[in-house]
Amino acid sequence: AQRVTQPEKLLSVFKGAPVELKCNYSYSGSPELFWYVQYSRQRLQLLLRHISRESIKGFTADLNKGETSFHLKKPFAQEEDSAMYYCALIRIQTGANNLFFGTGTRLTVIP
């Protein structure tokens, strides 16, 4: 079975401070990992995916297979980063495209 764990329900940081949102997963096969974000009054949207290895809005996330982690990081938090963040995976080998989500972390950036 697969599982995505986000240990922090709430996270507050000051503007300009570094931020790290933690995500750990368990899955016996090869997953594809994502971060989804939901800003206030907006839809859930894809922020980044591990295979693209991009930096989106200053955020990066590296898949660490040894630690089964996919933490989301940003060196300098901005007020507009305040949102709900979800880590998610799909099970590539099964061909299934449905997402398994963590319980989410609400990030608040304090001005």
Next chain:
Amino acid sequence: DSGVTQTPKHLITATGQRVTLRCSPRSGDLSVYWYQQSLDQGLQFLIQYYNGEERAKGNILERFSAQQFPDLHSELNLSSLELGDSALYFCASSVRGITSGTYNEQFFGPGTRLTVL
């Protein structure tokens, strides 16, 4: 709006009742997914349809059912409602229904908030 649409936005009903939630996918998307977001369980996958056929099933209760119509819109039917069914129900759509080696991005609707009293 060419994005995923969901109706109604809000639904308030009583225990034991039956409701239908509707979802229209993005233009060109053939696959529809339903997710339930509750306070204690987070976002959970319920069911997926692709071009009218059921493709994958998640933690969907027997009291719940769904279908996808020829015009590709989908409906989620919830019956014998219980207090614990109160949640936000999201629909998402994607062009294809399988990963084909990599994720086929899902686009989410705004959700329907169901309150069971």
